[in-house]
Each structure stands twice: as structure tokens, then as C-alpha cells.
Amino acid sequence: xxxxxxxxxxxxxxxxxxxLVLAALFLSQTAEALFVWDTDSPSxxxxxxxxxxxxxxxxxxAFQSVAEDVFGxxxxxxxxxxxxxxxxxxxPLATLSPAxxxxxxxxxxxxxxxxxxxxxxxxxGLTWKDDSLSILFLFALLPWxxxxxxxxxxxxxxxxxxxxxxxxxxxxxxxxxxxxxxxxSLAILLKVYPVLFVLPLLFGRKTxxxxxxxxxxxxxxxxxxxxxxxxxxxxxxxxxxxxxxPSRDSAFxxxxxxAVGNVSLNGFIHHLxxxxxxxxxxxAPAWGLSLAALAVAVLLLVRRTRWTSDLGLQASVLLLATxxxxxxxxxxxxxxxxxxxxxxxxxxxxxxxxxxxxxxGAFAGLALYHPSWxxxxxxxxxxxxxxxxxxxxxxxxxxxxxxEGGK
Numbered sequence: 379x380x381x382x383x384x385x386x387x388x389x390x391x392x393x394x395x396x397x398l399v400l401a402a403l404f405l406s407q408t409a410e411a412l413f414v415w416d417t418d419s420p421s422x423x424x425x426x427x428x429x430x431x432x433x434x435x436x437x438x439x440a441f442q443s444v445a446e447d448v449f450g451x452x453x454x455x456x457x458x459x460x461x462x463x464x465x466x467x468x469x470p471l472a473t474l475s476p477a478x479x480x481x482x483x484x485x486x487x488x489x490x491x492x493x494x495x496x497x498x499x500x501x502x503g504l505t506w507k508d509d510s511l512s513i514l515f516l517f518a519l520l521p522w523x524x525x526x527x528x529x530x531x532x533x534x535x536x537x538x539x540x541x542x543x544x545x546x547x548x549x550x551x552x553x554x555x556x557x558x559x560x561x562x563s564l565a566i567l568l569k570v571y572p573v574l575f576v577l578p579l580l581f582g583r584k585t586x587x588x589x590x591x592x593x594x595x596x597x598x599x600x601x602x603x604x605x606x607x608x609x610x611x612x613x614x615x616x617x618x619x620x621x622x623x624p625s626r627d628s629a630f631x632x633x634x635x636x637a638v639g640n641v642s643l644n645g646f647i648h649h650l651x652x653x654x655x656x657x658x659x660x661x662a663p664a665w666g667l668s669l670a671a672l673a674v675a676v677l678l679l680v681r682r683t684r685w686t687s688d689l690g691l692q693a694s695v696l697l698l699a700t701x702x703x704x705x706x707x708x709x710x711x712x713x714x715x716x717x718x719x720x721x722x723x724x725x726x727x728x729x730x731x732x733x734x735x736x737x738x739g740a741f742a743g744l745a746l747y748h749p750s751w752x753x754x755x756x757x758x759x760x761x762x763x764x765x766x767x768x769x770x771x772x773x774x775x776x777x778x779x780x781x782e783g784g785k
Contacts (some may be wrong), residue, residue: 381463387498389510390506390507390510390753393455393506393510393511393513393514394506396514396517397513399512399515400514400520400521401492401517401520403520403521404520404526404708405643406492406523407527408484408488408527408530408531410531417456417533418456418532418533418534418535418596418710419479419483419531419533419534420445420449420455420476420533421445421456421457421458422457422464422465422533422535423448423460423471423472423476423479423752424441424444424448424449425441425458425460425464425465426456426465426466426468426469426471426472426657427444427445427448427461427472428441428458429441429465429469429606429610430469430472430611431444432596434609434613434615435456435465435550435610436458436459436613436614436616437613438457440634441455441457441458442455443783444619450475451599453484455628459570460569460570460572461567461568461611461614462602462606462611462614463496463564463567463568463598463599463602464524464535464567464568465610466602466605467477467568467612471483474541474779475505476537480533480721482529483533483535486538487529487534490518490538490541491526491530491535491537493537493541493611494537494541495517495520495718496498496515496539496540496722497544497545498517498544498549498716498717499513500544500548501544501547501548501551501689501690501693501717502690502720502724504516504533504719504720504724508539509724509727511727511728512720512723514705515719515720515723516716516720517715519720521744522746523713523716523746523747524709524746524747524748524749525709525710525711525712525715525745525746526713526716526746527710527715528709529710529711529713529755532710533569534652534710535569536569536710536711536713537713538568538713538750539565539568539572539653540559540713540717542562542564542565542568542572543561543562543565543572543693543697544702544717545557545558545561546558546561546562546565546575547693548613549561550587550651550689551658551689555584555586555587555590556590556594557588558587558591559589559590559591559592559593559594560588560597560726561599562575562576562591563591563592563594563595563596563597563598563691564594564598565594567598568600569588571700571704572700574696574699574700574703575696576588576591577688577696578610578692578696578750582686586643586717587637588631594729595627599611605741616658623780634706635648635661635705636649636652636658636751637706637752638753638757639708639711639750639757640707640708641701641707641708641750641757641760642701642702642703642705642706642707642708642761643665643702643703643757643761643765644665644704644705644706644718645706645707645758646758647653647661647664647665648665649754649757649758650754651664651687652754653755654753667705667741668672672699672703675772676695676699676772677769685752688766690717690721691721691771692720693716693717693718693721694717694721694771695768695772696719696769697712697714697715697717697718697763698714698715698727698765698767699768700714701714701715701761701764702764702765703770707761708750709749709750709760712745712746712760712764715742715745715746715763715764715767716746718767718768719745721771722734722738722742722767722770722771722774723735723738723772726738731774734770734774737770738767738770740763740764741763741767741770742767742774743763744759744760744762744763744766745760745763745764745767746763748760748763
């Protein structure tokens with residue numbers, strides 16, 4: 379008897395069952411966040427409440443006053459550092475009680491996690507018939523992924539930003555620049571770092587897509603101003619200037635550059651200078667030189683790859699680059715590593731480069747699972763894992779391009 383179209387054979391059915399088990403394990407691991415809250419989600423809640431009261435949520439004293447009024451004196455609520463769009467998006471949820479808010483945010487992050495898997499599979503063209511092992515690997519990155527656990531435990535919005543970036547790439551590939559531009563501008567206005575995804579549009583002189591991104595951003599900012607006025611944006615821009623101006627008078631930013639949990643190149647350099655007893659003032663120039671060297675290496679290698687036609691490669695390179703070049707990268711930011719990890723895994727199987735599985739597993743394990751609280755140099759294992767994955771990704775693809783005559 380002929381099998382119905384789209385039906386699974388015995389092997390695929392077994393792998394699908396294993397994927398369901400992995401998904402259930404992930405849900406059970408993260409269920410504890412239903413009953414506790416931590417760091418970031420209270421910050422969003424307090425910021426949303428503060429904006430509703432007309433408070434400058436970028437002023438530490440005023441913000442902490444709102445947080446104390448909402449949560450009491452005992453919890454530590456971290457400062458709010460994001461554009462006003464994020465707090466304004468949370469405002470409907472901030473009408474709930476804190477307990478209901480945390481529960482709703484938990485469920486939303488569960489949905490966004492599975493959506494990220496679906497969008498990643500769509501971007502990479504994974505199907506159960508041809509890529510069942512890659513899909514199983516994708517599901518395995520649910521429970522064996524401390525970055526994802528931390529994201530959900532903190533109530534962070536990294537999954538929302540990742541989904542917006544994946545939606546941008548999918549709409550771009552299907553030739554729909556306007557929804558693509560909206561999702562990229564939304565990602566940028568939520569977290570800023572996705573601005574790197576504008577670079578391929580600039581290099582490729584894709585004026586229509588650039589116009590769509592600009593229009594999407596302008597529309598979101600206009601809606602933000604109509605909802606909350608211009609004051610929140612003025613407060614944010616003033617804070618942003620203080621944080622990154624030469625005076626560097628933002629104690630929060632300066633203090634966290636060298637924090638144990640800062641797993642970016644900037645964090646590594648600050649940790650190194652502190653451990654060696656070198657002057658802290660020299661850390662910033664050293665960071666600038668490291669960024670320049672990284673940019674040159676990436677650009678030289680990207681010129682030999684299918685950068686423009688392979689959006690999976692493009693997403694993988696840019697997501698890893700955002701982790702490394704950001705002034706501050708926390709462990710929960712590393713949830714985006716699931717995209718380059720799955721991309722490389724699928725390529726390894728498809729091109730029968732099985733020896734690459736060992737370094738891929740090691741580097742992805744460092745980036746996704748290694749704790750970042752154990753002190754320098756061990757806390758920089760995540761940074762090393764991301765950098766090694768980036769180099770593996772680029773060298774891997776360069777070998778393919780050279781093997782095909784560099785076309």
C-alpha cells in the first residue's frame with residue numbers, strides 16, 4: 379500500500395517521538411520559572427509602570443523608587459537599559475498583578491522558544507524526510523542549553539528578538555521587503571544589537587529593503603511617541619549618550635564591563651587587564667583593536683563564501699558576531715547560538731564532513747552550556763566557544779567555496 383503524502387516512516391516516527399520527549403524535558407526543566415522571578419522581567423514590569431506614571435526610568439534613583447513601590451524593598455531590580463519600545467510593549471502585561479505577569483511571560487517565552495525552532499527549520503530548509511537528524515539536534519538544544527534556561531528564568535526577551543530576526547530573513551528570502559523591514563526594525567528597537575543585520579543590505583545595495591527597514595523603524599517610533607510622548611525617547615537618548623560618551627559616567631555600564639558574567643570580547647579584555655594588573659584605561663583601545671581584527675578577518679573570509687545567497691550562513695555569522703562585539707554580553711544572549719549550531723550540524727551531515735562533528739559539539743557546548751560565574755579565565759569559555767564557532771563556520775564555508783572554484 380502506498381503511504382500517504384507527508385507520512386513518516388518508522389525511523390522518522392521514532393525521531394519525532396524523541397523530539398517530543400526532548401520538548402517535554404525542556405518544559406519540565408523550565409517549569410520552576412512559573413513560581414519564581416529573576417532580574418530582567420521585574421525590570422521590564424517596573425519600567426512599564428514607571429512610563430505610565432511619567433517617570434524617567436533611565437534615572438536609577440527614580441526607577442528604583444518605582445521598583446520599590448511595586449515589589450517592596452527586598453528584591454533587587456536591575457536598571458532598565460533598553461529603548462522605550464520594550465517597556466511600552468510590556469505595558470498591557472503590567473496591568474496584571476506581578477504573579478500573573480510572570481506567569482504570562484513564562485508561557486509566552488515557551489511559545490517563542492518553539493517558534494524559534496520552527497523558524498530556524500524553515501530558514502535552513504529542514505524537512506523530516508531529509509533532515510530528521512538535524513531536526514532532532516534542533517530539539518536537543520532545548521533541554522541541553524543553559525543559555526535558553528537562563529533566558530526563560532530571567533524573563534528575558536531574547537527569544538522575541540531572535541524570532542523577529544528569523545522572520546526578517548524569511549520574508550527577505552520570499553521577496554517581501556516591507557514585512558521583512560518591519561521585523562528587523564522591531565528587533566533593533568527592542569535590543570539594538572540586531573543593527574548588524576543591516577550590513578548585508580548596505581553591502582548589497584538593497585535600497586528597497588533598506589527603505590523598508592527605515593519605514594518600519596519610523597512607524598514603530600511614531601507609534602511609541604503617540605502612545606507615550608517624546609519624553610521617554612529624550613530620556614533614553616540622554617542615557618545612551620552618557621553611557622557611551624568619552625566621559626563614561628554611567629557607573630552601571632563601566633561596572634559591568636568587567637563583571638564576571640560579561641562574556642563578550644570586551645569582557646574578556648577587561649578581565650585580562652584586571653588579572654594582569656594592567657591599567658584599565660588601556661582596555662578600551664585594546665578592545666577597539668580586537669574588534670578591528672575580528673571585522674577584517676570576517677570580511678576577508680566572507681568574500682569567499684555564499685554570503686548573499688545563503689541566508690542561513692548570513693544569520694549564523696551575524697548572530698555570533700553580535701555576541702562578540704557587544705560591550706556587554708550575558709549568558710542569556712547566547713541562546714542565539716542554536717542557529718549557527720544547527721546550520722553547521724546540517725551542513726556537516728549533508729556534505730559528509732563527519733570529523734567536524736567533534737569540534738562542533740565541543741564549541742557549541744561551551745557557548746550554550748558552560749557556566750559564566752566561575753571566574754576568569756574559566757568564565758570566558760562561552761566567549762571562546764562563540765569565537766571558535768565563528769571561525770569554524772567561516773573556514774568550513776570557505777573550503778566549500780574553494781572546492782567549487784570560489785563561485
